[in-house]
Amino acid sequence: MIKELQKRLKEQNIKFYYVPTDDDHQSEIVGEHDQFRKYLSGFTGSAGVLVVGQEEAWLWTDGRYFIQAEKELYPGIKLMKMGNADVPSVKNFLIDHLDDGDVLGFNGKVTTASFIIDLDEDRETDFELKDIDMTDVWTNRPERSHEPAYIYDVKYHGQSTAQKLEWIRGYMEENECNAHIITSLDDIAWTFNIRGKDIPHSPMAMAFSIITLDNAYLYLQDGTYDEAMIEAYKNDGVEIRSYDDIYLDTKRLSGQVLVDLSAINYAIYSFIDCEIMEGSNPSQYFKSIKSDVEIENTKHAHLKDGVAMTKFMYWLKTSMPDDATECSITNKLLGFREAQELFTDISFNTITAYKENAALMHYHPSHEHDVHVKKEGMLLIDSGGQYLDGTTDITRTFILGKISETERKYFTYVLKAMLKMQEAVFLYGANGIWIDGLVRHELWKQHIDFQCGTGHGVGHFLNVHEGPNDIRPRLRDPRKPSAIQEAGMITTDEPGVYIEGQFGIRLENELLCVEDIKNEYGQWMKFEPLTLCPIDLDGLDVSLLTADEREALNKYHEFVRESLKPYLTDEENEWLKTYTRGI
Template sequence: MDLFIDENKLNDEAKALLAENNITVRPYNDIYEEVKNLKAGESVMIDPMKLNYALYNNIPEGVEKIEHQNPTILMKAMKNDVELENIKNAHIKDGIAVTKLMHWMKTNVGKIKITEMSAARKLEEFRKEQEGYIRDSFEPICAYKDHAAMMHYAPTDESDIEVLPEHLFLTDTGGGYIEGSTDITRTFVMGPVADELKTHFTAVVRGMLNLSRAKFLYGCFGYNLDAIARGPIWDLDIDFKCGTGHGVGYLLNIHEPPTGFRWQIVKSKNEHHKFEEGMVLTNEPGVYVEGSHGIRIENEMIVTKGEKNEFGQFMHFETITFAPIDLDGINPAEMTKFEREWLNNYHAKVFEKIGPHLTEEEREWLKEYTRAI
């Protein structure tokens, strides 16, 4: 068997393992000539979503083309028990870093100069303190006030602004650790905010936690469940023009096919596969008001099996992200009893898992920000 790959991507251990399994490593671009050697009557599997036209055009006439998604995509998306345990460990480390950032920003804003970029650098410092940290898993999105209304804004030297003791600050970032990659978003309340912002904040939190506690039958797709997260936001006659969540790779691509959460099918996104046990997905509804503010709360979840009975195999999600959700932005009166219970239980777990890794001052602060409401 031949593997066409840039050899620089393989270390000596990987090369030895491939050789032991009778896999020959060949230069990546050799595939363009190799496919010409296929004979009429033979078959080749192709993924139209990924195959470029030059390679497709080199396949000889008479060769059967079987159109199918690359089978390794689903294999990678369904993590095994070792991978899942490692990913959970990575999220504890990342939760420590994000919690430290939240404490640092909320206790220092107005006392020292904090900007979007300096906040991003501070979070990187906290992540570097964690054992096994490698790099950021993607370019950090740290956005203050109306900058957060731009979903994929990233601060530059020209756009960087100071964070003041008012309004909202959004941080959508991730860490790459030996145990896996993370993707987490939190929106911090930096000072007094209008009632409208609290209503939007509360709706986003409600949407996120309602999707987190969803139960569903095996065979459901992202578009079957997406409205659960959008419901509280749609109730305000607001929508967000992006997906609610995506698959996450194991120290690979942060946006991993073949599934995700959307209310409509977008074939180009390659997110239209039913949920399988072991998949890891983000859950990140939001509200974005141009010229004013952006709010997003994001946790990661594992697809797990629940009860199996005469109705079929029930499934649910296990939340694996642990960092406080800013209670300063929440109006408990706008939440149901079950929503408050879920949030209180979640925050109890945050304190249990993250608290022991903080300083005494940070731990006392976290106790206040994970209190029951």
């Protein structure tokens, strides 16, 4: 594994080799074909960067994965805990350790252009940057996914490809751009109303795109489209070309080209032979504001998902067998979702974490290490569904029996934090950093924090994680400002408490941003909950809730009860009355 790569580095006099968790499109979740970092390091988390030296290796990841990485990393790989004061960034580490004449190797197809550009601009020594693919050391590498693509029916989203191209070209004209290169799969899927099965649990097809003021080109893998799709796209002024043609077509561009350097790979960037305007893909903003058709559909998807989750909670509370395990419970929940109309897949790997396992933010059960779940303690489940009419993401922490007073206290404070965002009223212009501080304040008063963002945008039958809207304490990318919350954006609200070796608690609802009243101070905004599932009242210390918080919880539970009542059995409805009772 890593030893073979290190042998190659010595042979070719390469001091370090940079291995991100990316595919050719800088996707957040990548297929098995692009899991080179996992193959070399043993770490299975979805975020991390590996730097391999001739004798040593280092793995950078964020606070969601510290505990997991410590358990999974192969011997000899040092964990670099991102965000800790004594841990340099990957870029600064490389700048500090590369001397004149040294060579840094990287695969340009899976490395963002912005990383290499920034590294090149900030370096203080004359080291060489070498674009070299070394994945041939990976024996039995899986093939790249090559699933058929299809056009997403307009009845689920309400906006034609021609209309979306018109919006993008309007942005290009305003910024005097002749062409726009798009490589991020979610932007391409939204712009061209195309879907596929090439990314795990995200309905997207491997594709590139170039949009000019007069033409639009969609680059797909051969064999993933048919004549009917070719003809359908011709009607929207779109020409389908072969996947790898993107490189030579990029080289032929002239004038000024719009490129998001943090969302394009270095290999494509290196083929650009004209003026570059750096900026976010305009489709990121356009698709984050859901159309009326998308909002109507996603509410229906959440209703179905709420039925599945609530039936599951009823089963968990009344019928869970004595031999239940994390894996069997995960499968049980999947069965409830599969029974719902238009369900196609889960939206990410389900996190079913019992007791201390829930302290690992992105823990996943496995059949090799399946844990027996007893009728005591807490069970955290973070899950979601992909329905043709929408994407869902929900977390609930369930009380299975006796819990400690400490667990009860923090369960209540997590709820208090979640309600802060759900009930927030704010003037238009508030961004994710402002809202993040509002949510964390309840936990900060207890001198506790969680090492991840509070919330993220959600796509429409797309990625469960979507930008530009997010709720976090600092910028993810210093090139991009924190997004303003706009009416029509869907954002998660998911604070938590994680105590290593003891327990983890997270509660999550999806919220729709809507306009409130407008007065002399400006336009006021607020959120409406989309998620429909009870908060487990068995975990609450009601004495810690204010009158306003009790009212907010009661209002939410009434919304859940009345929405789900027509879809549950008499027995389930009687049970639901208890778990949505006023407090």
